[in-house]
Amino acid sequence: MEKYSYIEKYFEGNLSPDEELIFEKLLLEDSDFAEAFEYEKNVKKAISLNERAALKQKLKTFEKSKKSYKWLSVAASFAILIGMYTLTTLFDTNYDSLYKEYYQTYPNTVSPTVRGETTDDIKSNAFYAYDSGNYKEAIPLFSEIYTKDGDDYALFYKALSLMEIKEYQEALRNLNLHDYTKENTFTPFFRWYAALTNLKLKNTEKTKQLLKVLTQTDNPQKEAAARLLSELE
Amino acid sequence: MITPKNVIDLLKKDDEKTIRKLYDENKKGFLIFANRYHLDAEDVLDIYQDAVIALIENAKKGKIDDLQSSVSTYLFGIGKFMVFQKLKKEKKTFSKDDFSNLEYVDEGYNEDENNIQVILLQHAFNKLGDQCRKVLQLFYYEEKNLDEIQKILEYSNKDVLKSQKSRCLKQLKDLTKEN
Numbered sequence: 060m061e062k063y064s065y066i067e068k069y070f071e072g073n074l075s076p077d078e079e080l081i082f083e084k085l086l087l088e089d090s091d092f093a094e095a096f097e098y099e100k101n102v103k104k105a106i107s108l109n110e111r112a113a114l115k116q117k118l119k120t121f122e123k124s125k126k127s128y129k130w131l132s133v134a135a136s137f138a139i140l141i142g143m144y145t146l147t148t149l150f151d152t153n154y155d156s157l158y159k160e161y162y163q164t165y166p167n168t169v170s171p172t173v174r175g176e177t178t179d180d181i182k183s184n185a186f187y188a189y190d191s192g193n194y195k196e197a198i199p200l201f202s203e204i205y206t207k208d209g210d211d212y213a214l215f216y217k218a219l220s221l222m223e224i225k226e227y228q229e230a231l232r233n234l235n236l237h238d239y240t241k242e243n244t245f246t247p248f249f250r251w252y253a254a255l256t257n258l259k260l261k262n263t264e265k266t267k268q269l270l271k272v273l274t275q276t277d278n279p280q281k282e283a284a285a286r287l288l289s290e291l292e
Numbered sequence: 293m294i295t296p297k298n299v300i301d302l303l304k305k306d307d308e309k310t311i312r313k314l315y316d317e318n319k320k321g322f323l324i325f326a327n328r329y330h331l332d333a334e335d336v337l338d339i340y341q342d343a344v345i346a347l348i349e350n351a352k353k354g355k356i357d358d359l360q361s362s363v364s365t366y367l368f369g370i371g372k373f374m375v376f377q378k379l380k381k382e383k384k385t386f387s388k389d390d391f392s393n394l395e396y397v398d399e400g401y402n403e404d405e406n407n408i409q410v411i412l413l414q415h416a417f418n419k420l421g422d423q424c425r426k427v428l429q430l431f432y433y434e435e436k437n438l439d440e441i442q443k444i445l446e447y448s449n450k451d452v453l454k455s456q457k458s459r460c461l462k463q464l465k466d467l468t469k470e471n
Contacts, residue, residue, distance in 0.1 A: 067454075071437040098409070102464065103432035105413035110433055111345050117308070118341045121315055 062089070066096050070103070158259045161287055165219050165248065185216065194220040211237065211245045218249075222256060231256045247278035254284070258291075267291055299363045303351040315344055318364050322371050329379060339378060343371035353435045409468065416467035424460035431457060 185200035201217035221230035273284035
């Protein structure tokens with residue numbers, strides 16, 4: 060038998076007791092043979108280690124896919140925490156900046172700004188005060204008109220004047236006096252400014268609710284409402 | 293019905309579903325057992341994975357074709373043996389009774405002891421052609437004899453296979469010298 064066949068038979072586990080003796084003898088006396096055997100042992104080892112490493116990798120993915128669920132729930136609770144943090148702390152300042160970004164003094168669209176000829180002309184005087192930025196002066200005038208005539212514009216500009224002087228609670232109370240079921244030209248603006256006032260007062264849920272209504276119908280504030288809503292969500 | 297033989301046959305084919313099922317089903321029990329010995333949790337998981345690997349390896353080698361016990365029992369035995377070795381290595385005290393009747397004999401290669409040739413061979417092996425990888429993998433890893441390999445790879449005769457194996461061994465050696 061050719062001598063290298065002994066190595067082959069060794070790996071096949073086929074050496075007879077007699078052959079085993081010859082094999083041992085060759086290992087001791089034939090350095091080329093010993094080297095060839097050593098090489099094949101290393102080949103076996105290398106292939107085994109590769110196979111084991113590949114399997115190990117696979118088993119580790121079993122663990123990973125389980126862990127990732129855990130990780131996801133951890134991540135989710137973190138997201139909630141961060142969300143709460145953002146809402147409660149970061150947004151303390153952000154509400155203000157958002158408010159500032161979105162709040163614009165509503166222009167006088169009702170009455171030309173000329174001082175009333177007479178003191179009786181409350182409406183003209185109110186708008187004159189409003190347009191001049193004398194909100195404190197404008198408030199009682201709009202209030203008077205509203206009490207007398209119940210006009211939406213009077214309530215609206217009264218509320219806006221209150222917003223201008225940072226009386227947000229009072230502004231909101233007035234904005235809420237509007238009959239929202241009427242859906243007249245002022246209604247979307249009542250909603251918009253009520254949303255902004257709520258934002259300023261950190262009633263985010265109420266803000267979002269109002270903004271959502273605005274995004275659902277066609278109105279002048281639809282786009283702005285959608286933008287602000289996306290910033291809040 | 294799922295018999296141990298079915299499971300072993302599927303393990304031989306590297307059937308991922310079977311491996312995963314076996315892995316998941318036996319893990320908890322093994323961890324409970326191993327936790328008695330105050331081993332590092334990471335080490336225990338490592339041992340468990342090695343035990344699963346050894347099980348698959350032995351299935352491929354045909355060593356458990358006539359397994360009398362269930363595959364889970366056999367896997368547990370391997371894991372137990374590996375815990376025993378670990379405890380010995382870390383010189384921890386343990387009750388010898390816990391580890392009586394250990395049948396499994398580990399063919400573990402200590403990776404710390406690997407010589408440079410093994411490392412070179414590990415890299416070179418992946419550069420071999422498909423056929424060479426198959427032949428060598430079947431012969432050295434799955435411990436199939438040439439007759440079996442001739443059947444599996446459909447060689448017309450054994451001598452062709454023999455010379456193919458020699459060529460592959462030489463090619464592999466040459467590849468280790470390239471770097």
